[in-house]
Amino acid sequence: MSTAVKVDEDAKSRLEELQAEIRLRTGRSVTQQALLTRLIDDAYESRDDVIxxxxxxxxxxxxxxxxxxxxxxxxxxxxxxxxxxDEILYG
Structure with a gap:
């Protein structure tokens, strides 16, 4: 099931730029949904940094x-x- 998420124009533009760079460097096309899923998975792994x-x-x-x-x-x-x-701190 997909849910729409609103993003501002700048974020949308950066997402499209990243999507194009992935295609350019890897030769593979990825959907914005796949890219967002990967970004969320990566952020979830480093959630303390995100928080x-x-x-x-x-x-x-x-x-x-x-x-x-x-x-x-x-x-x-x-x-x-x-x-x-150590001597100064712990005696």
Missing amino acids: DSFRETTVPLSAADKKSMRRGRFRSGSETSESDI
Whole structure:
């Protein structure tokens, strides 16, 4: 059973572009229904990433947030090993 799903023009255009690229690279024609089914199956396998994409804040940080954090960093001039960090954290 098929159900109609409304998508905006941009999404429809990108779907058609992907459909054409599949045909160009593989020599096989796929229907938009088959393509959407494959995309949904792939998204289902990585559903945590899809769910996270709808959160207001995202991890990892945005490029602007990373840049902001880097501004406060400095080099102390001494090397720190993993064992040094373990000693500081765990005694």
